[in-house]
Amino acid sequence: MEPTERRVLVVEDERAIADAVAARLRAEGFAVEIAGDGPAAVEAARTGRPDVVVLDVMLPGFDGLEVCRRIQAERPVPVLMLTARGDETDLLVGLAVGADDYMAKPFSMRELAARVHALVRRASKISSVGEKTPSAIRLGDLEINQAERRVLRAGVEAHLTPTEFDLLVHLAGRPRTVVPRERLLAEVWGWADASGTRTVDSHIKALRRKLGADLIRTVHGVGYALEVDR
Incomplete structure (x- = not known):
């Protein structure tokens, strides 16, 4: 299990879903912050500097694709995108603006937690790469x-x-x-x-x-x- 200081920002305008995701991730040892719209998500990512963002595509204010674009422009962070439609166009656009993974609703909380853990492990591995890495x-x-x-x-x-x-x-x-x-x-x-x-x-x-x-x-x-x- 990842250390408790690992932070996850959950961006979801449906409060019941946001609370359920946050509860599961807190049980997994993460510190969790919730944002319910696009502008709040960008501000929370800027001030809270999360290790992973769980991001719904459909949001008030501006959508998750724009949120992803803005937060990745400021600081690279792993993003797990949630989509209700599973539309291939949305998925490809999400990947293009910096999302690392996606899940279609409805989803398993167990699988979501596993994917967040995997994103944290991969981010830690990337940050620990040193001089041993072949240059090219x-x-x-x-x-x-x-x-x-x-x-x-x-x-x-x-x-x-x-x-x-x-x-x-x-x-x-x-x-x-x-x-x-x-x-x-x-x-x-x-x-x-x-x-x-x-x-x-x-x-x-x-x-x-x-x-x-x-x-x-x-x-x-x-x-x-x-x-x-x-």
């Missing part, structure tokens, strides 16, 4: 600078979310090798089950949009492979 991976026209967490393809920089970057690095560590979606979930997201394979698919789509549709090959029913020269 070069595969064809793809260059990944792990120390600076920057990616270029054909000399053009692509701005990736933390999850997109970690997913790309994982695939780049085994180029042209098909990696099952379940393995990606376990090793990139830190999930113990395979209930979120659509999350992998959405992040792959975001990587293709930012780096080129030819970069990652789909092996239907299995997983994905990075298609670049060694």
